[in-house]
Amino acid sequence: MWHDNETQKDFVNFTAVAKTVSTLIQKSGSEPLSIGVCGGWGIGKSSMVSLIHQELKNSEDDYLFIEFNAWLYQGFDDARASLMEAIARPLLKKAEGNESAMEKAKGFLKRVNWVRSAGVVAGTAASLSLGLPPVGLLGEIWKAGQGIADGDITEDDFEAAQQAAKKGAETGKKLLKPKEKKSPPEEIDHLRELFKQTLKALDVKLVVLVDDLDRCLPEVAISTLEAMRLFLFMENTSFIIAADDTMIRQAVRSHFGKIEIDDDLVTNYFDKLIQIPVRVPPLGTQEVRAFLFLLFVSRSNLPEEKKEEVRQSVCGRLSESWQGNSVDQKYIESVIGNCPEELSSEFELATRIAPLMTTSEKIRGNPRLIKRFLNTLSIRLAIAKSQEVSVDEAALAKMLLFERCGNQTLYATLVRAINESEDGKPEFLADLEKEARTGKPILDDEWSDEFSRQWLSLSPQFADLDLRGVVYASKDYLPIVSSGDHLSPEAVQVLETLLSSKPKGASKVLADELKILPKRERVLITEKVLSRARSEQKWGTPPALYHLLTLIKADGELEVPISRFFKNLLGVQIDASIVPTLSSLQLAKKEIFPEWLNKDISTPVKKAIEVETT
Incomplete structure (x- = not known):
């Protein structure tokens, strides 16, 4: 961060x-x-x-x-x-140790106290005029007097009044200076003169x-x-x-x-x-790219002295940019020497996104917004890692860039296409990405603006990429329930509790809560959970597996759509550890496992299925 x-x-x-x-x-x-x-x-x-x-x-x-x-x-x-x-x-x-300067500095501070005293009086007068309780010193005197004025006199009231009066007398000695009464202009002139004399005495x-x-x-x-x-x-x-x-x-x-x-x-x-x-x-593309490079370097495991050497070299190079000397990936890696592979990948990412971060209306090379972008990216990568969801950092960055800078209606269209696709691929982008990369006119007017064109040409290409993991990692932005789902508040609560849980088996407590809900809401909740489940890249025993098993425990009829989902998993997504857990389902041995055996699954998965079916 x-x-x-x-x-x-x-x-x-x-x-x-x-x-x-x-x-x-x-x-x-x-x-x-x-x-x-x-x-x-x-x-x-x-x-x-x-x-x-x-x-x-x-x-x-x-x-x-x-x-x-x-x-x-x-x-x-x-x-x-x-x-x-x-x-x-x-x-x-x-001024300590300088007698002449000390005298003048003290006189200057006294005039400052005069200004502050004027502020106290003004603040209290304003409070009273608005019917509010006064603040500060005069406020204490006011409140002490209130107990006496309302006729309900106590010993505490007298003591409070005495203390406030004493405090007022002491503070007044500091505030009401000098002894002779001067007009505000005279006090201000004297304040300025003492200020001038103090600086002169201090040299x-x-x-x-x-x-x-x-x-x-x-x-x-x-x-x-x-x-x-x-x-x-x-x-x-x-x-x-x-x-x-x-x-x-x-x-x-x-x-x-x-x-x-x-x-x-x-x-x-x-x-x-x-x-x-x-x-x-303002930062141009060159400066934004260099800024991104140095942010990644600052977070790396390079020695501190090496980081400082790189920083100075990059800034020196930027000062020569008018001569045609650029700060690119080749240059910064040459300064580092043996550049770590992870850092090199981050430099590639910086090179791709720097132009859009410079020209986008939503970022315009703003250093603070660039940092926020990278911090959000880091958080989403951490979410994906904690949930054991495999995501490509470049794809996640490209998606985040469109979320923050692109047309929000088009972003919603993209997310919906990913969620509705069985393999998580937004195939509708294929022609658009091809047109953008080849420089041909984009025929779809909605995607023809300059930002969208540049974004579509960025690597990686999305049309043939499974983006379910990317969408899952972005769930801090995407709502669990949309306004069109028509779930009751009780159903929303159950859904949120279910999705945030990390059980190691079907939850009986949540299953009982699901049973109470109407059938229609259980179906809607299942659709939501399946939508999130499509973001999983590897199916061993992730929390999503137990979320689905909890739904089946609540309503046996939900086993049919959930089994259909498991049958459609890709062979590379299936891990052997899921087989024993799924074997308890009625449709596992009858439909799911036979379907998997027809896919390109690993040998451990085949052996696990053999153990469960014999």
């Missing part, structure tokens, strides 16, 4: 952009700078900020880094106060990294931007702000409410805060 956190290891040559931004900040000297790392959801903004941070840390200049995640504080604290305190406290710590450049701003509610996003505005464009400061600029523009519109503002005004609001916008570059 691959995590979705930002990374300091570059997989797509973002380092080139990160170094450029780092150089801009270094060359700016004491001049203020604000940089916006822009891009859509999941494109890699946080990773880009992390790489910029790493580049600056590796430089010789003295920086004080402050990382602020506005989304983390949303709902727990005032956005303005949170950002100011996030800046103030590291400055105070940095350090402050770099504030703001992330996840676009995840915030509109009012929180705007409050954070407004707080940043106090410190932007002040000497010895650089702000690096990661945000989806489209989302921020929507937040600006929401902030102004019903006031009609044109697009230029919205753009100007954001542009006035950001001096240099840096857009995270």
